[in-house]
Amino acid sequence: MTAFRFLTAGESHGPALGVTIEGVPAGLALTEDDLAVDLGRRQRGYGRGARQSIEQDRARILSGVRHGRTLGSPILLEVDNRDWTNWTRVMQVAPLTGDEAAELASLAEEGNKRAQPITRVRPGHADLAGALKYGFSDVRNALERSSARETTARVAAGGVARAFLRELGIEVWSFTAEVGGVAIDPARCTRSREEADASPLRCPDPDAETAMIARIDEARSNGDTVGGVFEVVVHGAPVGLGSYVQWDRRLDGALAAAVMSINIVKGVELGLGFEQTRRFGSAVHDVIEGRRDDGTWVHRTNNAGGLTGGVTNGEPIVVRGAVKPISTLARPLPTADLVTGEPVEKAHYERSDISVVPAAGVIAEAMAMLTLARFVLEKTGGDSMPEVLDNLHRAQARMAAPIAAPAAGDGSGGHASVTTDRPAAVAAAVEPDAGEAGSGGDD
Numbered sequence: 001m002t003a004f005r006f007l008t009a010g011e012s013h014g015p016a017l018g019v020t021i022e023g024v025p026a027g028l029a030l031t032e033d034d035l036a037v038d039l040g041r042r043q044r045g046y047g048r049g050a051r052q053s054i055e056q057d058r059a060r061i062l063s064g065v066r067h068g069r070t071l072g073s074p075i076l077l078e079v080d081n082r083d084w085t086n087w088t089r090v091m092q093v094a095p096l097t098g099d100e101a102a103e104l105a106s107l108a109e110e111g112n113k114r115a116q117p118i119t120r121v122r123p124g125h126a127d128l129a130g131a132l133k134y135g136f137s138d139v140r141n142a143l144e145r146s147s148a149r150e151t152t153a154r155v156a157a158g159g160v161a162r163a164f165l166r167e168l169g170i171e172v173w174s175f176t177a178e179v180g181g182v183a184i185d186p187a188r189c190t191r192s193r194e195e196a197d198a199s200p201l202r203c204p205d206p207d208a209e210t211a212m213i214a215r216i217d218e219a220r221s222n223g224d225t226v227g228g229v230f231e232v233v234v235h236g237a238p239v240g241l242g243s244y245v246q247w248d249r250r251l252d253g254a255l256a257a258a259v260m261s262i263n264i265v266k267g268v269e270l271g272l273g274f275e276q277t278r279r280f281g282s283a284v285h286d287v288i289e290g291r292r293d294d295g296t297w298v299h300r301t302n303n304a305g306g307l308t309g310g311v312t313n314g315e316p317i318v319v320r321g322a323v324k325p326i327s328t329l330a331r332p333l334p335t336a337d338l339v340t341g342e343p344v345e346k347a348h349y350e351r352s353d354i355s356v357v358p359a360a361g362v363i364a365e366a367m368a369m370l371t372l373a374r375f376v377l378e379k380t381g382g383d384s385m386p387e388v389l390d391n392l393h394r395a396q397a398r399m400a401a402p403i404a405a406p407a408a409g410d411g412s413g414g415h416a417s418v419t420t421d422r423p424a425a426v427a428a429a430v431e432p433d434a435g436e437a438g439s440g441g442d443d
Helices: 032-043 081-086 099-107 126-134 140-144 148-167 193-199 208-221 251-260 273-279 357-380 385-400 423-429
Strands: 006-010 016-022 057-064 075-080 171-179 228-233 263-270 288-291 297-299 317-323
Touching: 006 148, 016 148, 032 057, 032 148, 075 148, 081 148, 099 288, 126 140, 140 317, 148 171, 148 357, 171 193, 171 208, 171 357, 228 357, 251 263, 251 317, 251 357, 317 357
Parallel strands: none
Antiparallel strands: 006 016, 016 075, 057 075, 171 228, 228 317, 263 317, 288 297
């Protein structure tokens, strides 16, 4: 089995964005329509800018799929940038000829902002740090890749992960929990998932959403921007994903890193997050009520957000991300010039959104799903979907079966084993046929 991973490529105003996904098992049903759903959700939301009216994102599957089923080989996706037609000379890949360079210089002299080199670095962006790191004198070279447009490719890849996880009974969604200091009230969250997803801010609390929209309008009228908080919820994640044995195998750490990697996210919480610091331990830790007849372990609360010791515990995974206000302002902040080092009154301005919290939540869904897909495959192994499902079901049956009481000196070293009187169906799932080779698993 190949390790699950993905890599994106492309610039904001280049011809296209691309993403390669490796390690997807063979036999997964996948179409371009599957990927279109989340790409469309990423583009919606009150407070979005003009770019979303230009782009109509749709991913093309260029490899790794035949007749609607994955082949186990790398999947290559491509999303066209429709705005590329307005940037063909500015973002030209080939070296400029003398005539082309003269044309670009002439456009810049005439006041064409696209053609002009950028040296007034924007506060809050990667402009200054990126230009200094890579030795650029024109910030365009940095901002094109550091742009949040890159997350389109992540969402396309996330659509592949969603199709995979759905086959395993794992569902992921998100909602807007706060915008501009206006937060939802759980008691007023009357909308269903579908209703919330169709609302202007993807918010389950209609009253809070009205106040959030007012905050966005206020920011727009002032030439400003607002941030907020999104929440991602994962249902159906099996017990045992992740590990406590090494820092880089902890699922909570991987999820935090994945969500934190989103351009605009400046903080990540799992479960109660920072709220835990304000309570006594007795009011924080989730009481374990016991095991049901079907083998399910029940927690009285889910303050830990579905993860303990870096491992899933069967409860829903809850991850929140803090979204900073967008860095590009219609009324730009003072800054400095990259070349001269001198202060200037206004930073460079590129068209911008006012608020992107709903879209950031969709991107976070993608990052969570891509992370979960990797951890699932590390747990189960398998080169095809039937093999993955079989290995997962065996692991779940093993953990659901009654556990024999340990005894000092029994030679097991305290390793749990299922009792001999377990049901026949569970025993059949746990014990493979003689000579059958399995892959994946922690025990």
